[in-house]
Amino acid sequence: MRAERGPGGRTRITRLRSDGPLALRESGGAVYVVGAGAGPLGGDDLELSVEVGPGARLDIRSAAATLVLPGRAGAGASRLAVRAHVAAGGRLVVTPEPLxxxxxxxxxxxxxxxxxxxxxLVWREEIVLGRHGEPPGRYSGRLDVTAGATPLLRHELRIGEDATSGAVLGDARAAGTLLITGADAEPYAEEGLAVLPLAGPGVLVTAMAADAVRLRERLTAGRRRVTP
Structure with missing residues (x-):
């Protein structure tokens, strides 16, 4: 997808193309990622390219939670790679529903x-460890953000089938992060929540919780501590 600043400062979506289990739809001033089929399934290899032109604003959301499923025997892992570039004065907000x-x-x-x-950039990720009453699968997620030529954030989360053991996430069934660039905050921590100022400037909010609802509440509480 590509967003460009049009006449009068209004953002226009000038390119929107998708295929496979995830479809892209423009609605209400945002682009939604919509499930067009089951998945991602084991063996799926998906890529998303995002371009935000100078002075443009792009808001990416999802219509519902994304359910990641195993594929047929021997299909291997599923993969999703996102590459995004935000030009000078542009703004990208990515706030999908939980995975x-x-x-x-x-x-x-x-x-x-x-x-x-x-x-x-505003980038939120929320991971739920399995459906109700089942153990989680395996998940690894990495977010690399570079501002100019300077690395701003290198963040990675790995969750295995033993994620709910006391040595990993305890009794938490959901984990998430919220990155806000161009902002500041005082360092803060409480049970299940941490607010970490970056050198960029920027702020990384991390949270864990028993479920997706409580996770969102904690990320929102962390965001209230962030100042523009």
Whole structure:
């Protein structure tokens, strides 16, 4: 997808193309990722390219939670790679609904975001460890953000089938992060929540919780501590 600043400062979606189990639809000033089929399934290899032009604003959401499932025997892992570039003065907001790592899945998600001078980014990720009453599958997610030529964030989360053991996430069934660039906050921590200022400037909010509802509440509480 590509967003460009049009006449009068209004953002226009000038390119929107998709195929496979995830479809892209423009609605209400945002682009929604919509499930067009089951998945991602084991063996799926998906890529998403995002371009935000100078001064443009792009909001990416999802219509519902994403359920990651195992594929047929021997299909291997599923993969989703996102590459995004935000030009000078542009703003990208990515706030999808949670990803659910169903039992037996093996999913690898990577995102590489480059920000030009004056560009802004809000990026939220929420992971739920399995459906109700089942153990989680395997999940690994990595977010790399570079501002100009300077690394702003290198963040990775790996969850295995033993994620709910006391040595990993305890009794938490959901984990998430919220990155806000061009912002600041005082360092803060409480049970299940941490607010970490970056050198960029920027702020990374991390949270764990027993379920997706409580996770969202904690991420929202962390965001209230962030100042523009």
């Amino acid at each position: 659910i790592a169903a039992a037996g899945c093996d999913h690898h998600a990577t995102a590489e975001v480059t920000l030009d001078e004056g560009a802004e």
